[in-house]
Amino acid sequence: MHSAVTGPHAHLQAQVRWRRIEIAFWLCTLAPFVAAPAYLQLASQIAITALFALSLDLILGYAGIVSLGHAAFFGLGAYAAGLLSKHAWGEPLSGLLIASAVSAAVGYAMSFIIARFRHLALIMITLGLGLLLHEAANSASWLTGGADGLQGMKIRPLFETFRFDLYGRTAYTYSVVVLFLTFLAARRIIHSPFGLALRGIRENATRMPAIGAPSHAHLRKIYALSAAMAGVAGALLAQTTSTVSLEVLSFQRSADVLVILILGGAGRLYGGIVGAIIYMVARDQFSGISPQFWYFWIGLLLVVVVMFLPNGILGGLAKITARWQRKAP
């Protein structure tokens, strides 16, 4: 590819520029209002899952932190938002921020352990911490409602005007706008000096200290940021459904989001979103036909994707377009 790069600044600028396909993609998020008004609840769930997957992408795709317990932060955000609305106040936006802060604080505390480990050890630690939190929420049923879930949330209308209606119109609008704003933040993080440092850690952790980089501090920071983002996703789910079940902290949710991100393609910012759309739409379709076989198909899909598209669907698409561009004059 012949780039018209003319200097160091232009070289860096070229990588952060918005591409037409990105703008087209975000315009498409408006489509459900007209194309599938009956599915706005599902669309809202997809947006929330996409946001959760995006938060995982920040640590997995950009900093190389593998996690099998990311639902911990999703669940914390959900419970924080739920409990706040039940016991204090139900204004959603402040609830979102507070839930996010709770997840970030716990994430930052945990990051002191996370930053020291890599690979298999990391998988075990994140898995362990996730299970720990799930069990804690289960036993603290006086607070969380335990296996019955948290009842009695009172969410106020958005801006005191838009009620969370049965059709999910408010829910989807709210979720997709929050997804978009959080995406903008994630995009900025990736294209910042800090984002470059994260890619440095992912590319070669040994070299980083040799260029004077405090890798552990970088890892702690991105882990806390990612936890904050996962907390926002959890809070969105709680607020848009007015309930929190133990499932938000489950191992299943941690595994699902990992599958979604790998399916879509990690380290590409849009991988989690694309993965969430495919995964959730497929599950919705399949669960109508044969719900018990859902994980059979997902298992098969995962094996096929990893075998033939090791960098996920977006990685595969990128390869095809690169080849196509090379052929074109």
Next chain:
Amino acid sequence: MSAVLSTRGLAKRFGSLVVAQDLSLALPRGVRYALIGPNGAGKTTLINLMTGMLRPDAGSIFLGEDEITSLAPESRVKRGLARTFQINTLFPSLSALESVTLAVLEREGHAGTWWKSLPAYRDAAGEAHEILSSLGIAKDAYRLTRELAYGRQRLLEIALALATRPKVLLLDEPAAGVPKDESADLFEAISSLASELTVLFIEHDMNVVFRFASRIIVMVGGRILVEGSPGEIARDPEVRAVYLGKAAHG
């Protein structure tokens, strides 16, 4: 005499294998040192000890007047001690410019900033480009590291170290694996580095060593055999016996 980098009685063993024993050195400002010795002599280990990638069992390390023995590697880099690696230790999917820009940003303390756009750091990118230019690899600045020719990657190793603005630069076999003709260019680039910079390089080719070093340290079996000017080293009977006798033929 004020040394920029010095060590006192450094020792290190791996199990029963002694790889560093009573290593005491004092490198003054601006001197070009060659560190020579057979494979397994402990040369890389010495660099690892100095830069903090290995902890010594005994002894101490000073940068100027300050003891740095227990400092983390990145803190030593911040104080002006940089190194390169015998085996390329680069960022394969970053462009050469991005890699060096990252090192500049880390030095300036901007690499933790996540709310500003990278292209806003024009000066850092400009400086990175200048460093690549000074080593003659500006043409490859915008290519991914993994796509660079091997010799260019060796130069990028040095560019990354220079971006930290070191006082002392430790080069671990900078020409390892580079063909002879290219290796001369590489050492020309090294010798034209700022004259106040202290450089220590590990190298096996004696022609290169005698041409570019102002002082030579000979290591054998984890010990410093002798340290002196190229003339002294060439005349030293012990060196001739254990080292030059075998290697000088090549």
